[in-house]
Amino acid sequence: MISLDCVTLERRHFSFGPVSRTFKEGECVAIMGENGAGKTTLLDLISRLETPSSGTVDSSSKVSYAPQESDDSFFLPTVLDEFSYSLRCVRRGLGVREEAERLLVAVGLDSSYLSQSPFSLSGGEKRLLSIALALAMSPDIILLDESLSGLDWKGYRAFRALVSSLKNSGIGIIFISHDPSILDLADALIVLKDGKIVFDGNPVTAMEDGLIKKSFAYSKSMELLGTPVLSLKEIIRRVENE
Ligand SMILES: Nc1ncnc2c1ncn2[C@@H]1O[C@H](COP(=O)(O)OP(=O)(O)OP(=O)(O)O)[C@@H](O)[C@H]1O
Ligand SMILES: [Mg+2]
Structure with missing residues (x-):
């Protein structure tokens, strides 16, 4: 608490x-x-x-933290190094690779990232990795x-x-x-x-x-992504008609 x-x-x-x-x-x-x-x-x-x-x-x-700037989470040469550091803090090096793979999969990534530099990943991949590293701290x-x-x-x-x-x-x-x-x-x-x-x-x-309605338009586009591509005007029309 x-x-x-x-x-x-x-x-x-x-x-x-x-x-x-x-x-x-x-x-x-x-x-x-x-x-x-x-x-x-x-x-x-x-x-x-x-x-x-x-x-x-x-x-x-x-408490662990995935910050707004993902790069703030990283400081080691490879993704595996990052996990080794975070996981050793909590469980003394047992099965680091397996646990790192499990956490990567949990956030929608996979083991192919382990040998890469965290700084070389795309913006979205960095966000997901930052969450996985925060989770590694248990x-x-x-x-x-x-x-x-x-x-x-x-x-x-x-x-x-x-x-x-x-x-x-x-x-x-x-x-x-x-x-x-x-x-x-x-x-x-x-x-x-x-x-x-x-x-x-x-x-x-x-x-x-209506406290948060104004910011709805673009978020709703996410929900509607399953349907054919919609214009922003159409998304706003649908949101307003709800
Ligand atoms: N290190 C800092 N030094 C001085 N002012 C700061 C610092 N960090 C944030 N601020 C100021 O504090 C205010 C709140 O910043 P904060 O980062 O908490 O906003 P936020 O709600 O997270 O915004 P955003 O949605 O853009 O991330 C801002 O006006 C910002 O200019
Ligand atoms: Mg902020």
């Missing part, structure tokens, strides 16, 4: 909080909000990458910052399947996304605006209230 109590963060041009909230294992929380609203800042505070200006962050959980709670961004349809489906299976295994998930089509997987939605929580509750309520 991670508890934020009256947490604030003051930056030169940005004030965050105060935020008081508890995050638990087994809970799946989505975070949404406009660019610059403070979403990444919230994850940085939860993970203790950032120190609050006031208030406290208490954690009894092991977290109680995993933080995913815009992991869906730039993923193709296959990656999108792999991400959905992964979140569902993590939920079943009791891991806590806190994810940031601009795509409301993933919200059905979330138990709760936090919406941030100008560094403040303006909504914290059932994602369905937020949709019904």
Whole structure:
């Protein structure tokens, strides 16, 4: 469990909080909000990458983080090296290769990536690898910052399947996304605006209230990808008629 109590963060041009909230294992929380609203800042505070200006962050959980910039996850020559490092932190080198392969498959990649440099992968592949490396740390709670961004349809489906299976295994998930089509997987939605929580509750309520409807158009295109290619105008028409 991670508890934020009256947490604030003051930056030169940005004030965050105060935020008081508890995050638990087994809970799946989505975070949404406009660019610059403070979403990444919230994850940085939860993970203790950032120190609050006031208030406290208490954690009894092991937290791992797939950051918004995937390159921040990597620092070794090959993907296998990255897994060896992460897995040794938790289980002393037993079956590293097998476990790395299992995690790659879990995120929709495969063992062919093991010998490659993490920095040489495509943007979407880096995102998926970053999630797999976060999982290698055996977290109680995993933080995913815009992991869906730039993923193709296959990656999108792999991400959905992964979140569902993590939920079943009791891991806590806190994810940031601009795509409301993933919200059905979330138990709760936090919406941030100008560094403040303006909504914290059932994602369905937020949709019904129109709080997040504006960003629907492009996310809906994902859902509609199974059908012949649609123009943006047609997607918006369908969304508005729902
Ligand atoms: N290292 C930093 N130093 C100074 N200001 C920062 C720093 N990181 C972020 N900020 C500022 O804090 C505010 C919130 O940034 P944050 O990264 O949390 O936004 P976000 O909601 O994640 O946005 P996005 O959707 O674009 O990722 C922004 O105004 C940003 O300029
Ligand atoms: Mg961000």
